[in-house]
Amino acid sequence: MTELTPAYRVRRIEPGEWRELRALRLEALRDAPTAFSITYAASEALPDDAWRAQAAEAATGASTALFVAVGPDGSWLGTAGAAPIPDVPDHAHVHGVYVTPAHRGRSGPAADLVAAAVAFARTHIDVGHLTLGVHESNARAQAFYLRVGFVPTGLEVPYPLDPAERLRILGYPGFRDRAAARPTDTS
Ligand SMILES: CC(C)(COP(=O)(O)OP(=O)(O)OC[C@H]1O[C@@H](n2cnc3c(N)ncnc32)[C@H](O)[C@@H]1OP(=O)(O)O)[C@@H](O)C(=O)NCCC(=O)NCCS
Numbered sequence: 001m002t003e004l005t006p007a008y009r010v011r012r013i014e015p016g017e018w019r020e021l022r023a024l025r026l027e028a029l030r031d032a033p034t035a036f037s038i039t040y041a042a043s044e045a046l047p048d049d050a051w052r053a054q055a056a057e058a059a060t061g062a063s064t065a066l067f068v069a070v071g072p073d074g075s076w077l078g079t080a081g082a083a084p085i086p087d088v089p090d091h092a093h094v095h096g097v098y099v100t101p102a103h104r105g106r107s108g109p110a111a112d113l114v115a116a117a118v119a120f121a122r123t124h125i126d127v128g129h130l131t132l133g134v135h136e137s138n139a140r141a142q143a144f145y146l147r148v149g150f151v152p153t154g155l156e157v158p159y160p161l162d163p164a165e166r167l168r169i170l171g172y173p174g175f176r177d178r179a180a181a182r183p184t185d186t187s
Contacts, residue, residue, distance in 0.1 A: 007072070008077050008112075011070065012066070012116075013066050013079075015056045015059040018051040020068075021079075024076045024079060024100070026044060027098075028098040031100075037159070062124065065117070065120045066081035069099070069109030069113055078098055078109050080094060080097045081096040082094055091128075091129045092125040092131075094131075111147075111148050118130065118172060128175075128176060130171070132172075134168050135159060135165065135166075136165060137165070150171065151170060152170055152171075
């Protein structure tokens with residue numbers, strides 16, 4: 001019987017993978033400039049040590065993590081992360097969600113990446129609420145997030161790079177659903 005090679009594997013990033021992180025982040029900022037709250041120019045100007053520190057924290061942090069989808073040839077296809085939201089008590093967010101254009105669509109890694117980030121948040125971040133912010137014009141990301149279990153909260157906040165634009169805040173209602181967190185626990 002022929003074994004099918006999986007199209008990708010989702011795993012947490014490793015501490016030394018700052019060059020890969022930098023390359024995919026800069027690609028993401030070129031591809032989707034309003035999808036993140038930092039500019040390409042600001043990211044490109046970061047010194048290598050800043051990328052080293054980001055990768056190390058994403059790889060080893062107790063309550064923050066970044067997951068990567070890796071193709072059969074080792075190439076990075078996308079990322080998603082989870083972390084507490086600074087200054088918003090009892091809330092964590094999913095962030096850094098990006099899939100390289102050739103790997104988008106239902107057979108791509110986007111849903112598995114977000115699932116990995118949600119699972120990490122459930123088990124490692126001691127908060128009651130999981131949310132994310134998505135730019136008002138990003139219809140594809142909004143449709144994707146609704147499909148994987150996020151819902152509109154009705155809240156909007158100014159988009160940090162242009163306060164005239166809005167970020168829609170989506171919530172994840174199943175976040176503290178213990179049955180969903182432990183699907184095999186039948187007791
Ligand atoms: C957001 C992202 C990770 C989603 O991954 P993806 O592989 O594109 O997601 P999918 O294709 O599985 O789902 C997207 C859905 O939006 C739909 N869609 C595509 N274009 C759309 C549009 N212009 N308007 C509305 N819906 C759209 C697709 O049909 C699909 O829905 P379906 O599965 O019900 O058919 C990916 O598009 C991406 O990396 N975008 C750039 C970065 C980004 O925006 N990140 C989010 C930051 S908050």
